[in-house]
Amino acid sequence: MGESILDILxxxxxxxxxxxxxxxxxxEGAGNKLVLQSDGETSGSLGNEALDRVxxxxxxxxxxxxxxxTRHYGPNGEAREEALSIFIESFAPPPQMLIFGAVDFTxxxxxxxxxxxxxxxxxxxxxxxxxxxxxPQADVVETEWPDKxxxxxxxxxxxxxxxxxxxxxxxxxxxxxxxxxxxxVGYIGVMGSRKTHENRTVRLREAGVSDExxxxxxxxxxSDIGARTPEETxxxxxxEIIALRTGRDAHSLKKGSGPIHEPSS
Amino acid sequence: MKEILEDIEKWKKxxxxxxxxxxxxxxxxxxxxxxxxxxxxxxxEVAGSVSGGCVEGAVVSEALEILKTGExxxxxFGYSDDEAYAVGLTCGGxxxxxxxxxxx
Numbered sequence: 001m002g003e004s005i006l007d008i009l010x011x012x013x014x015x016x017x018x019x020x021x022x023x024x025x026x027x028e029g030a031g032n033k034l035v036l037q038s039d040g041e042t043s044g045s046l047g048n049e050a051l052d053r054v055x056x057x058x059x060x061x062x063x064x065x066x067x068x069x070t071r072h073y074g075p076n077g078e079a080r081e082e083a084l085s086i087f088i089e090s091f092a093p094p095p096q097m098l099i100f101g102a103v104d105f106t107x108x109x110x111x112x113x114x115x116x117x118x119x120x121x122x123x124x125x126x127x128x129x130x131x132x133x134x135x136p137q138a139d140v141v142e143t144e145w146p147d148k149x150x151x152x153x154x155x156x157x158x159x160x161x162x163x164x165x166x167x168x169x170x171x172x173x174x175x176x177x178x179x180x181x182x183x184x185v186g187y188i189g190v191m192g193s194r195k196t197h198e199n200r201t202v203r204l205r206e207a208g209v210s211d212e213x214x215x216x217x218x219x220x221x222x223s224d225i226g227a228r229t230p231e232e233t234x235x236x237x238x239x240e241i242i243a244l245r246t247g248r249d250a251h252s253l254k255k256g257s258g259p260i261h262e263p264s265s
Numbered sequence: 266m267k268e269i270l271e272d273i274e275k276w277k278k279x280x281x282x283x284x285x286x287x288x289x290x291x292x293x294x295x296x297x298x299x300x301x302x303x304x305x306x307x308x309x310e311v312a313g314s315v316s317g318g319c320v321e322g323a324v325v326s327e328a329l330e331i332l333k334t335g336e337x338x339x340x341x342f343g344y345s346d347d348e349a350y351a352v353g354l355t356c357g358g359x360x361x362x363x364x365x366x367x368x369x
Contacts, residue, residue, distance in 0.1 A: 005369045010274075013267050025289055025363040031337045033369055044369075068300035070289050070361075074273065085339075087289040089300050089361060263293050 005033050005044050008244045009091065011036060016093040020059040021047060026085035028075060029110060045087065050076040059088055066092040066160065094119045095160035098153070099138075100146045101167030102129035105191065108230035109164060110138050110236050118162070123149045125172065145175030154183040162187040162241050164221065168196050170203050177204060181213050187241050189221035196220075223250040266302045272312035273304055273367065281306040283367040284328035288315050289339065293358035307332055315362060316342075321364065327364055337365035 003011075005021070012019035012129050017038045024032045029047040036042050045052055054077030062068070068089045074081030097113045099106050102124035113120045114137050119239045121140040124130035130143045142149055146165070157163070161179040165173055168191050180188045192200060204214070222236035223243065243250035266287075276283050288301040290323035296317035303313040303321065314321055320342045327340055343359030 006273075006367070009266070010270055013270065024367075025339055031365055031369075069300070070299070085289075087287065087299075089266070089287070162364065244278075259294055 003043070005035050008035050008037070008043055013091050018063050018093060019091045020063040021089045021091070022055050022059055023087045023089075024084055025070065027083050027085045029084075034059070038063075046084075048076060051084075053077065054079075055086060055088070062088050064091045076149065092160075095162070096121065096153075096157065097124060097162045097164065098149070099171060100124070100156075100163070100165045100167075101136060101191075102126070102131075102141075103166050105166050105230045105233055107135055108234040109166070109237060110135050112231075112234040113162075116238060121149075121153070123165070129256055144170055147179040150176070150179035150183065154179065154185075157183040157185040159184065159186040160245075161185050162189070164237060166221075167191040168192040168200075170200060174203050174207055176200050177217060178207050178209065181209065181216065182208065187244055188217050189237055189240065190217060190219040191221045192219065194220065218227075218244070225250075266300070269302060269312040270306050272310075276304075276306045281308065282332050283307075284331050284364060285367045286315055286324050286328055286340075286362045286364045288360055289363045291358060292343075292360075292362040295358035295360050298362075303328075305329065305332075316360060320360070324362065324364070329355070331364050332366060335366055337363070339363050355367075 004090050009021060020036045022034045026044055032046045033044045034042055034046050034052055034055060035044055036056050042056050046055055058071060070085055070087050072082045073084045073086060075083050094117050097118040098121045099109055102121050102122055106122055109124060110120050120133045120138050121142060123142040123144055123146060125145045127143045130141050132141045133249055135141055163185050165176045167173055173190060177190060193227045218240060222233060223239040225236050227233040227236035239250050268284060273283060284305050287305045288297055288299050290299060297315055301315045303315045303324060305311055305325050309325060309329060311325060315324060340362045341359060
């Protein structure tokens with residue numbers, strides 16, 4: 001007796017490896033399931049080999065994009081047919097947030113990021129500040145220079161991930177930002193007053209950051225909600241991350257019109 | 266799904282039969298995206314949610330029925346003038362749920 005579909009899902013989700021589940025929800029064989037693991041291995045069947053092959057290919061694409069939704073197929077996986085409705089569910093590991101700088105604001109940002117489901121790493125080169133005791137909710141606390149940490153974890157960063165630089169000290173900020181720009185991370189936010197920002201912009205230009213790269217840097221960090229406290233600032237930062245991902249200007253819903261949620265597939 | 270795995274595990278260990286309701290499609294404004302999952306065991310205990318609390322009660326009744334019949338089906342909850350007194354989403358959207366026994 002092999003592992004059940006649920007066992008496979010559970011262990012992949014537990015290990016944080018991507019996994020997709022397809023279920024026939026309407027048509028012949030309703031309830032049939034196929035699970036696709038990150039190594040390409042499949043278990044179960046939706047009904048026949050041709051159908052499994054086509055759907056597994058689609059599952060792989062959906063999993064990469066982290067999408068979940070219903071698709072339609074013919075009995076043997078034919079496109080543009082509607083005999084079968086198949087629900088494809090992607091279980092991707094949680095997005096990552098790297099926070100550079102173990103400061104007051106960091107603790108609040110860790111807490112808000114955890115609410116949003118991020119895997120959170122706090123990194124500071126100063127050992128006395130970068131302790132798990134100060135950031136008990138962080139998943140990882142590293143005593144390291146930002147650019148060194150980014151050299152290690154940078155290649156795993158993608159569009160859903162975020163880098164927040166809260167040190168507002170050029171000695172740490174500049175290497176952190178230039179290293180983050182070399183990754184595919186979806187969000188780079190950097191804390192500081194307007195004055196700090198202007199000064200840092202000069203330093204970044206000296207370090208060779210291009211106009212195109214500057215467009216990726218959200219500085220000063222955060223949405224314009226008038227945040228004052230570390231907690232409010234954390235909400236402001238996360239609001240900006242969400243708005244950037246959805247392509248919205250983060251003003252009040254009251255001032256706009258149209259649907260509150262983007263239509264989903 | 267992820268947040269309810271622990272409850273599912275616990276229920277399976279005590280041999281409870283379980284039904285799973287998953288949001289498979291949302292039209293218009295809906296509180297939860299496809300993939301939102303709720304599990305209901307034979308005692309009517311619930312883990313997870315599929316909306317902002319608008320349809321959960323009705324989902325429990327459907328799930329308990331499905332645990333008796335073993336049937337699998339797509340159930341739609343929406344709002345229209347005719348159904349003003351039926352269960353629906355106050356946000357005016359329509360959600361489609363797939364409800365089935367967790368026998369896999």
